[in-house]
Each structure stands twice: as C-alpha cells, then as structure tokens.
Amino acid sequence: MDELVSTEWLAQNLEQPDLVIVDCTFHMPADGRDAEAEFREGHILGACFLDIDEVADKSRGVPHMLPSPEAFGAAMEAIGVGRDDRIVVYDNSPYRTAARGWFMLRHFGADRVAILDGGLQKWRREGRPLESGESSPRNARFKAMAASDVVAMADLLKGAELPLVDARGRGRFEGVDPDPRPGVEPGHIPGSRNLPFASLYREDGTLKSEEALAQEFGAAGVDPAQPFIATCGSGVTANSVIFAARRLGGRGHKLYDGSWSEWGADPKTPKAKGPA
Incomplete structure (x- = not known):
C-alpha cells in the first residue's frame, strides 16, 4: 500500500478485513468546530475517530504532545486499531491533520499507514457514501513502541x-x-x-x-x-x-x-x- 492513497483506491478496498480507516480531524479552538461531533454527523464507512488533542501527554503544558507508548497503544485498542493493520488516515481540517495521525501511528510502530489524498472533503465532493453515529470498535492489539530517532x-x-x-x-x-x-x-x-x-x-x-x-x-x-x-x-x-x-x-x-x-x-x- 502506498503512503498516499486516492479516494478511488479506498472505495475499492473498503471491505478488506485488515484495512482500518481513522478520522484524524482536529480544529483550533478559535475555529468554533467540534471534530468529534462532525465525525458523528458523517464519516467514511467503518471509520473510527482519533482525537489527537486528547491522546496526548498533558503533563507538560504544551498542546497535544505525543503520549507515552502505553497510553497510545491503549487508545488505539480502544478505537479498534491494530499495529499490524493496514491503516488509512484522513481529515476534514484546513490544517491537514491526517499527517499528524500518520506520524503518530508510525512513531509508535505501525508501518503500514497511508494518508487519504484530499481527505473527507474530496470523498464528499465525489458523492461517496458516508455513515453517521458512533463507531463500533473491532478487537485490536497495538503494542506501541516509540521510535527513538524521529x-x-x-x-x-x-x-x-x-x-x-x-x-x-x-x-x-x-x-x-x-x-x-x-x-x-x-x-x-x-x-x-x-x-x-x-x-x-x-x-x-x-x-x-x-x-x-x-x-x-x-x-x-x-x-x-x-x-x-x-x-x-x-x-x-x-x-x-x-x-x-x-x-x-x-x-x-x-x-x-x-x-x-x-x-x-x-x-x-x-x-x-x-x-x-
């Protein structure tokens, strides 16, 4: 899987059992938008939501710092993402926050992570299907190990x-x-x-x-x-x-x-x- 995938590729591979889709949308407080609420209103079929502001080390007083490996692994298992899965991340943010999700997942040991080119905006423009409501996490194992050199x-x-x-x-x-x-x-x-x-x-x-x-x-x-x-x-x-x-x-x-x-x-x- 390439690290940048098209909406057409994703539409053709949605049903693959080892493919996990992760919404990594984040907005600044001044934007007046709630990324998680927007996810519940409409997201790509089967997607789960990674809150990059909450899955963070808050002890240092700096926004969304990388969490510990243990905390990150637990958070991924809670939303149904496994370290060995094929993972496609996307966003609906002007800050292109899928790239942050891509970095976090790779940093903690996932080596098959791709960004959806154009994100949810492109998916919607093309009239591709969405679903609403909460995600239904699958069973997943994510033993996180932080890279030491990035x-x-x-x-x-x-x-x-x-x-x-x-x-x-x-x-x-x-x-x-x-x-x-x-x-x-x-x-x-x-x-x-x-x-x-x-x-x-x-x-x-x-x-x-x-x-x-x-x-x-x-x-x-x-x-x-x-x-x-x-x-x-x-x-x-x-x-x-x-x-x-x-x-x-x-x-x-x-x-x-x-x-x-x-x-x-x-x-x-x-x-x-x-x-x-």
Whole structure:
C-alpha cells in the first residue's frame, strides 16, 4: 500500500478485513468546530475517530504532545486499531491533520499507514457514501513502541546541526502576526527556514505533484533529501512537511513536537523576527 492513497483506491478496498480507516480531524479552538461531533454527523464507512488533542501527554503544558507508548497503544485498542493493520488516515481540517495521525501511528510502530489524498472533503465532493453515529470498535492489539530517532526536544535544538524548517504561515514566522496562544511571543527559532504547510497542497486539498513539491522546497531553501527538523505552532502541521519530503525520497527527518508553543512561551529561548 502506498503512503498516499486516492479516494478511488479506498472505495475499492473498503471491505478488506485488515484495512482500518481513522478520522484524524482536529480544529483550533478559535475555529468554533467540534471534530468529534462532525465525525458523528458523517464519516467514511467503518471509520473510527482519533482525537489527537486528547491522546496526548498533558503533563507538560504544551498542546497535544505525543503520549507515552502505553497510553497510545491503549487508545488505539480502544478505537479498534491494530499495529499490524493496514491503516488509512484522513481529515476534514484546513490544517491537514491526517499527517499528524500518520506520524503518530508510525512513531509508535505501525508501518503500514497511508494518508487519504484530499481527505473527507474530496470523498464528499465525489458523492461517496458516508455513515453517521458512533463507531463500533473491532478487537485490536497495538503494542506501541516509540521510535527513538524521529522526535527532537527543545534542549537539543539550541545546538542542532540539522536544518530547521518551520511550517507556519509567513506572517507568524516573521512575527508580523501575533501568535494565537496566550503567552507565546511572535517570531521563529533563529536560523529556521520557512515552508508553510499550506503551500504543499492544491486548492482541492490534495497533495501537490512531486515536481511542484520539489519547487516549494527549493523556493524555501530546503533540501528534502537531507534530514531536517520540522517545527510549526504545536507539532501538527509540521508533519505535512515531513510527509511531503518523504514523498520526494527524503528520510531521517525529525519533528520538534513542542514546536513554537513551547519555544515561544519560554523566556529563555532565543527568538528571531523577519524573513528567513
């Protein structure tokens, strides 16, 4: 299974017994939308819902940090996702949060995870079937094991040798726009390059062609073939940059999970404003 699947492929494989579909939709509080309520109103047949804001380590005071392996495994078993399943993740979010679900599942040991290209928006536009209500979890086993080499912490970034790539929009990166979270200063980590995650997608929500993705990386001064550390506002949209680089053959990229929510709130960390 490719790591990016089409709505046509999914429609043809919905009945496969080892295929699990996971809705990873997440919205910012200011959006006034309830992702779980929207899931109950209509989702792809057989899908379950992964709340990336709740399945998180809340002890660090930073939004949706990766949970412990034990907590993640228990959460997956509760919604009926097994580590050895073929898993297709999708979203109905302007933040393309399926990429966060893809990263989380892979980080904790699932190695057959794909993103539905275009997400629920494309599925709906094509008139494909939906169902409503709660999901019915199947029996599943997910023995989670966290990868040791894909997550970067704040103390490592200060002397990081890998390039830093910030997926936020230009206004927030340059410090022109205020951060939406209270107590978080504007700007970016010194030395970062800026590659807004939205630039990686077409207007219909599908991922751009590999040629177009390569152009976006080039314009940002980022080599997708070389390892880098991706960051964003809170560790969600940065995963689109990691996924896009992987589509171009890159490997070894890391996620700064705390991202600007952690860095920008710490008065001791250096901060920069202006263009990259």
